[in-house]
Amino acid sequence: MTSVVPSSPTPEGVRAATDGGGARSHLALKKVLGPAHIWGLGVGIVLVGEYMGWNFSVQKGGMFGALIAAWVVGVLYTCVAMIDSEVTSTVAAAGGQYTQAKHMIGPLMAFNVGLFLVLEYTMLEAADANVMSYLVSTIATHLGYTGSVNQYAFIILAIMVLAFLNYRGVLATLSINLVITAVAALAIVVLFISLQGWSPDAQLHFHGLASSHANALPYGWLGVLAAFQFGMWYYLGIEGTCQAAEECRSAARSIPLGTMTGIITLLLAAVLTWYVCVGSLPWQYLSVSITPLFDTALVSAGGAVATLLAVGTVFATLASANGCINDASRAWFSMGRDNYLPAWFGAIHPRYRTPFRAILFLVPVAIAFAILPVLLNKPELLATVITFSILSALLMYSFMVPNMFRFRKLWPLGRLHRGYTHPLHPLPAITLAVIAVLVLFATFLGYGTTLVTLVIFYLLASVWFVLFRYRYVRKGQQFTMPWPRPKGY
C-alpha cells in the first residue's frame, strides 16, 4: 500500500503530498463542510418522504399499520445511522459505503455497493424531478390555469439547475440544502402547533378517524408487514451523509454529529407527520393522497399555514434531488478513481474542486428516468422508479451487516481511532439484518418482478465487472489512508 502524508491545501486547490520518495501535487475535493451541512444533506434527501409517499403505507396497513411501520423501519435506520457513523468516522473518503466495502470486504462487493448507491440516488433524483413538474402543474392549476403544463420543461429545468449548483461547488450546494431543508422541517412543526397537536381533541379527530379496527388495522398484521415497504419513505437516504466524508473539515466529528442528529430529526418528523395527517384526514383519502401534509394543512389549517406547507413541499423535493446529485456523483467518482469504472470519471475540477465529469455524466441518466413515466404516459412507472431506489438501498443495508462485523474484527476498539463508537455491538447489526429481511420480503410481496429484475441486473453487472474491469482495479494502490494494519494481517 502507498503511504500518503497530507499537508495544507494551497489557494489554487492543489494539495502537495509526498508519495514514497518524490514530492508531487494532486487535486483534492474541497474540505469545507461541517456537521450542519451533513445534517442538511441527510435530512434534505429524506424529508420529501414525509411530504409524500409514506402515506401509501396507510393503504397497505391502515392508520396504525403506518405508525408501526414508522417505528420498525425507524429502528432499521437508527441502526444504519449508528453503523455508518462509526465506520465513516474513520473513512474520510468520498464513496461512503462503497469505500467501506472496498476496505472491509473486497472489489466485487465494493463494485456492487457502488452501483447500489448510484442507482438509489439517481432513481430518487429522477422521481423528485418528476414530482417537481407535478407540483408546478398543481400550482398552475391553483392559480387558475386550465391548460396542460409541459412537464418535460420543468423536469429538465430542475435537474439542470441542481446539477449546475453541484458542478460549481459543494459549499454553496449544501448550504442551500441546509436552509431549504430547515424551512421544510420547521413547516411540519408549524402545522403541528397550528393544529394544537398537544391537545388531541382540540382540532384533531383521532376518535372518529382512527379508533375503529377497520381504520386502524384493516388488513391485520399482514397489512402491517406490507406497510413496511412504504415505511422506508420516512427515512430513505439518511445514509447519504457518508458520501460527503471527504469534503468535511473533520469527518470524524461531522459525520457522526450530522448523521445522528439527522436520524433524530427524521424520527420526530415521521411521528409528527403521521400524527397531524391521521388526525385530520380519513384513511381512504390519506392513503391515495399525493401531497398528504399539504392536504392536511389545506383542510385543517388553511391560509398562511397551507402556503407554508406548499413551500415546504417544493423545498423538500428540491433538497432531495440536490442531495441525490451530490451523493450519486461522489459514488460514481470514487469508483472511477479506483478504476472500478474508467478512470476518466475520477477527475476533479481544478477550480471548483467537484467531481465534474461524474456530475455531468449522471445528468442524462436522471433525465431519462424522470421523463419515462411522462413519455410513455404511464404515471405508475414512477412507483417502479422509486422501487428501484428502495430495493437498491435495501440491498446495500444487507451488505452493512457483514461489513460491520468485519470492521470490528479487523480493527477492534483501540486499534483504530474512531470519531464515534456505537454501543451494544453486535445488536444493531443483527437488528438491521432482521428488519432488512422483513422489509425485503414486504417489498417482494408488492414488487416481486421489480426485485427479481434488479437482482438480475446486478448479477449481469457483476459478470461484466469480473470479465472486463477487475483487471484494471488498482489493487493495493486504492488504499491510501494512514490506517494501522488490520488484525491478523
Add this chain to the structure above:
Amino acid sequence: MIVHVAEYLAWIISALLGAWMLFDAVKVSREHDEEFLTTSVEGTDELLTSPAAEQLLDPTEERA
C-alpha cells in the same frame, strides 16, 4: 400565457446551463493534463493523524 412564458424560460435556462457545463468541462479537459485531473486520493482526517489519535494506537503497530 404566464405558464407558456415559464415553459419557454425553463427550456432556455436549461439549455444555457447545460451548454455552459459542457463547454467548461471540455475547456478544463483541454487545459489540464489528464493525469493531473485524476490525481486525487482518499482523504484523511485530522483526528486520525493528530497526536491524540496516535496515542490511542499501539505504538509498535506497523502502518499499512
